Amino acid sequence: MALWMFRRGVVLRCVNCGEIYEPDPFLFKCRKCGSLLEVLVPVEGVSWSSFRGRGVWRYRPLLPVSDDVKPVTMGEGGTPLIRCENIEAWLRDRYGVAPRVYVKFEGANPTGSFKDRGMTVIASIARSLRVKLVAAASTGNTASSAAAYTARAGLKMVLVLPKGKVAKGKLGQSILYGATIIEVDGSFDDAMKAVQDAVEASKGGIYPFNSFNPWRLEGQKTIAFEIAEEIGVPDFVIVPVGNGGNISAIWKGFNELHKAGLIDKLPRMVGVQAEGAAPLATAFEKGLDKPLFVDKPETVATAIRIGRPVNWMKALRAVKESGGLFTKVSDDEILSAMRMLASMEGVGAEPAGASSLAGLLKLVEDGTIGNNDTVVLVATGHALKDPDAMLRASTKMLHASSSSEAAKLLLEMAEKS
Numbered sequence: 001m002a003l004w005m006f007r008r009g010v011v012l013r014c015v016n017c018g019e020i021y022e023p024d025p026f027l028f029k030c031r032k033c034g035s036l037l038e039v040l041v042p043v044e045g046v047s048w049s050s051f052r053g054r055g056v057w058r059y060r061p062l063l064p065v066s067d068d069v070k071p072v073t074m075g076e077g078g079t080p081l082i083r084c085e086n087i088e089a090w091l092r093d094r095y096g097v098a099p100r101v102y103v104k105f106e107g108a109n110p111t112g113s114f115k116d117r118g119m120t121v122i123a124s125i126a127r128s129l130r131v132k133l134v135a136a137a138s139t140g141n142t143a144s145s146a147a148a149y150t151a152r153a154g155l156k157m158v159l160v161l162p163k164g165k166v167a168k169g170k171l172g173q174s175i176l177y178g179a180t181i182i183e184v185d186g187s188f189d190d191a192m193k194a195v196q197d198a199v200e201a202s203k204g205g206i207y208p209f210n211s212f213n214p215w216r217l218e219g220q221k222t223i224a225f226e227i228a229e230e231i232g233v234p235d236f237v238i239v240p241v242g243n244g245g246n247i248s249a250i251w252k253g254f255n256e257l258h259k260a261g262l263i264d265k266l267p268r269m270v271g272v273q274a275e276g277a278a279p280l281a282t283a284f285e286k287g288l289d290k291p292l293f294v295d296k297p298e299t300v301a302t303a304i305r306i307g308r309p310v311n312w313m314k315a316l317r318a319v320k321e322s323g324g325l326f327t328k329v330s331d332d333e334i335l336s337a338m339r340m341l342a343s344m345e346g347v348g349a350e351p352a353g354a355s356s357l358a359g360l361l362k363l364v365e366d367g368t369i370g371n372n373d374t375v376v377l378v379a380t381g382h383a384l385k386d387p388d389a390m391l392r393a394s395t396k397m398l399h400a401s402s403s404s405e406a407a408k409l410l411l412e413m414a415e416k417s
């Protein structure tokens, strides 16, 4: 086993039965009950001054890989945490409520989404293992990120994508980075099943970069580290949820800081799902402790068009343990939030990314979030990922038949303003 790769004291634990395993980069499910695993990293002796440099690798003392592993990195992480004073003023005018609102803009990562945080860690592990073939199912962002990081690591990448359901920017990126692509007739959940089945049958011959691989999620917990280091612990962190990996990783990050004594409280985690793809939000609403899987998920937010989230247990636990909640938003609310974030704050997020703002509006309206609350919206992906959605979200254009007519229109506008 590749024990040299892992920090001393790191173990794997089953999220369901609690069984503990030695760190094994090829173990993705509990041998006893078949549930997913999580990585436990020792936090003793870690202080704020342990962290050096910037981005994901700044937090190396809390990452599970040993110092002998050479990172495959492009400077991912260290994304801007942007105060949204225009949205705050709008909320004050409209609802008489004044929370402090920040956006963690994950679109600023090298391939335009939070996935890069996970991929830098898992690509470093995979390169050290010299794996022969990497695979991932994707709604698009995992694909483009995995394709980029495997290209950089010199690894062979195969992506399984739901045919016709991946936003153009993401598909274009995946092609550009040189991955082999299998388009499957079916949904993301079908693509995911194909990867899980093939990984299991290959007995180590195919290495998965999806979030059922717990080592990948370790990179994503650095979102929590960056937020806490920059502004302390917010009252709410609002996260768009599809497969459920990211919200659980962020929650894990806050917990590690808490355990290390670096923060003295924890945030409430809010998961946002689209109405047409809400297996977790619906279960939460009904007080169930299992998801209500959706066979034909539908939403304009293609990144979270997922009916059978593999990390459902971790995601439900994150929300419940934190005293948080799930909420559902409609496609119209998502597109309107996308427009609002861009036109009021200059932050261009893809539909799934903007759904965190749509969630905030719901929770301000129903009184869950109020005065003096500090809220961080995780804007998970860049607007450029999905040009069709940008065009759907944008306002109508004026037309001029000549340059002189365009100049005339401009002058008329100047007179009126």
Ligand SMILES: Cc1ncc(COP(=O)(O)O)c(C=O)c1O
Pocket: 113, 139, 141, 142, 211, 240, 241, 242, 243, 244, 245, 246, 247, 303, 304, 350, 352, 353, 380, 381
């Ligand atoms: C832009 C974007 N937002 C949100 C999500 C949902 O994250 P998770 O699947 O970890 O719940 C994804 C994909 O997973 C995504 O690509």
Ligand SMILES: N[C@@H](CCOP(=O)(O)O)C(=O)O
Pocket: 137, 138, 139, 140, 141, 142, 143, 209, 210, 211, 212, 242, 243, 244, 245, 303, 304
């Ligand atoms: N939205 C995701 C879905 C699958 O990704 P994973 O993070 O669960 O591996 C994507 O971008 O493909």
